[in-house]
Amino acid sequence: MSGRIFNWLIVLALMVFIAPAGVSAEADPLASWTPDFDPSGAEYTYILSNVDHPSIEGIAVGYHIRDKVWERSNGRLFVDFRPLAQLGGERDVLQKLKLGAVQGMLCSSVAAANLAPGFGIVNLPFVVNTFEKLENFRNDPELFEPFSQAAAPQGVTAVDFTGYGSYGWASTSPVRTLEEAREVNFRIAEAPVNTDLYKAWSMKFTVMPWPDVPQALQTGVIDGLDHTPIVCGITRKFNIARYFTQVDYAQGLYIHLMNRRWLDRLPEDLRNILLDTIREESARARNLTKLQQEAQIAAARENGVTFFELSKKDRERLEELAAPVYEKWGKKIGEDYLEKVRTRLGD
Incomplete structure (x- = not known):
């Protein structure tokens, strides 16, 4: 057997090995997340990217935001959520976000510091390292607002965050x-x-x-x-x-980054619907993340x-x-x- 064929066999085996629990290698991993509505008639589309799998509660939030915004906007605004790196890796998508080719991104906190040093505060050890500290950080305007505006010079704002647990x-x-x-x-x-x-x-x-x-x-x-x-x-x-x-x-976060220019151009009523929904669903996802961590530890x-x-x-x-x-x-x-x-x- 040639070395090249052997290497391909290893890669194929690993693809099967790393498939998330409950998802077969042959099945469409996102089939269960297909919307029960036709988004083709939407007046506005918000493309939201992420590299991970919606089995993680902090990622599933993208679909919950999609469905609730569609309902609240009466089908005027479609949140086109693209997980599993469909639009590229985080570094690539950050560039697209700044240009406006992608309007939103659930970016990992570790990668976000590449965009703006201010985001690095959540990666520093023992600063925002518990679920309780994380909620206090989010709900204190004097702490969250500077964080939210850390990437303002790049035309990007952090509107909220979810998480993926304790490092x-x-x-x-x-x-x-x-x-x-x-x-x-x-x-x-x-x-x-x-x-x-x-x-x-x-x-x-x-x-x-x-x-x-x-x-x-x-x-x-x-x-x-x-x-x-x-x-x-x-x-x-x-x-x-x-x-x-x-x-x-530290707490692992998915920071909800948004292109500010696109957001400012969105009609005010739709902008309020989007931001309110993101805030509500992000808070709910953070609560679910704590429960999910306990469940994953117990299962392990x-x-x-x-x-x-x-x-x-x-x-x-x-x-x-x-x-x-x-x-x-x-x-x-x-x-x-x-x-x-x-x-x-x-x-």
């Missing part, structure tokens, strides 16, 4: 302490805050696009993931990474995945080591704003 470490070997973590090569996202953070923590890491992760994990190129129980469970990473260390140093435990909780001492050590990251990103985000967020949220 920790999935690994192929047990990681009970910080010292054990330093033996693992973690995949981290293509995100500037995370790169600075792992350097400060003196941990081994590989920056890697998410589509490359299954093969890298399968072949041992990496033996750990910096991610959340929800994503690791739904995308079946727990089939290989059989251990998860609950660090809870039942399937033999072992969970550890990093000790308070090690967590405090991670925060101490991150001091240079707070300093560097404080200058980019705004030192006074960062201090206000940390104080208000009780860091």
